[in-house]
Amino acid sequence: MKARVHVMLKDGVLDPQGEAVRHALGTLGFDGVKGVRQGKVIELDLAATDKAAAEAEVKAMCEKLLANTVIEKFSVEIA
Amino acid sequence: MKAAVITFPGSNCDRDLAVAFERAGANVTRVWHKDHVLPAGTDIVGVPGGFSYGDYLRCGAIAAQSPIMQAVRAFVAKGGYAIGICNGFQILTETGLLPGALMRNAGLKFICKTVALKVATANSAFTSGWSKGQTIHFPVAHHDGNYTIDAEGLARLKSEDRIALTYAENPNGAMADIAGILSENRRVLGLMPHPERVVESAHGGTDGSVLFRSLLDATVSA
Numbered sequence: 001m002k003a004r005v006h007v008m009l010k011d012g013v014l015d016p017q018g019e020a021v022r023h024a025l026g027t028l029g030f031d032g033v034k035g036v037r038q039g040k041v042i043e044l045d046l047a048a049t050d051k052a053a054a055e056a057e058v059k060a061m062c063e064k065l066l067a068n069t070v071i072e073k074f075s076v077e078i079a
Numbered sequence: 080m081k082a083a084v085i086t087f088p089g090s091n092c093d094r095d096l097a098v099a100f101e102r103a104g105a106n107v108t109r110v111w112h113k114d115h116v117l118p119a120g121t122d123i124v125g126v127p128g129g130f131s132y133g134d135y136l137r138c139g140a141i142a143a144q145s146p147i148m149q150a151v152r153a154f155v156a157k158g159g160y161a162i163g164i165c166n167g168f169q170i171l172t173e174t175g176l177l178p179g180a181l182m183r184n185a186g187l188k189f190i191c192k193t194v195a196l197k198v199a200t201a202n203s204a205f206t207s208g209w210s211k212g213q214t215i216h217f218p219v220a221h222h223d224g225n226y227t228i229d230a231e232g233l234a235r236l237k238s239e240d241r242i243a244l245t246y247a248e249n250p251n252g253a254m255a256d257i258a259g260i261l262s263e264n265r266r267v268l269g270l271m272p273h274p275e276r277v278v279e280s281a282h283g284g285t286d287g288s289v290l291f292r293s294l295l296d297a298t299v300s301a
Contacts, residue, residue, distance in 0.1 A: 013227065016185050016252070065144060068137055068173065070180040071227055 008039035092128035103291035128165030139169030168269035179228035185252025195247035204297030217272035
């Protein structure tokens, strides 16, 4: 079973890297970009076979290590 | 004073920190990240700067899960002293021993220069050698020193007088110009600037030695 975790800075936390990317896009002539947020995608290959159990386990991994919940939010997809 | 200085894979200020403690008169033991216990009789743990585990995932995130940090958690819970400098500060926030988080510098650049700091409180074993409001100079060398905390946490740091040092001119976007903070019991200090890099005149300054000496006084009389 595979899991994909998206980690993003929380809304309201300034993302300086996203801002720099937005400026660079503007320099390239892409004027319509109102905002850019940059995050991480983490893919996990799991031994688990039960979808609900896998999701609960990956959420625990996010809370403990994969995300810093002081500044980041996360979402989990199981496939 | 017995100091234990931890080395993680990628630490690069561990030796400097050990020397700074020794110059202040401490008996220093070097500890490896895979160790499960601190040396008997340790008074203070030094968590050094550098790039532990290559800054993988987030600065300090992997080091926070290392065996020795479990021992440091237990040591601090019993009232032990700890100082985390630069990457050490990031590790202490990732372990939850200090609140908040250190984000990428607002200007996105790695900053390496000496900065002016204001002593925001003299009420700690680390800062008692200065007076409140005094200006001191330490070097900074970091990419992720932009201190962030939620509004409630910041209000708490302020009301409990736990902001130890602030930048005279904010180099990295840190909230409330914060350069260093104290734990609730005031025995854990995390700071981005490097006091261990200004402990002898050949370093170009000696402001850092004040911190190590006052720490020695506090732990000897304790």
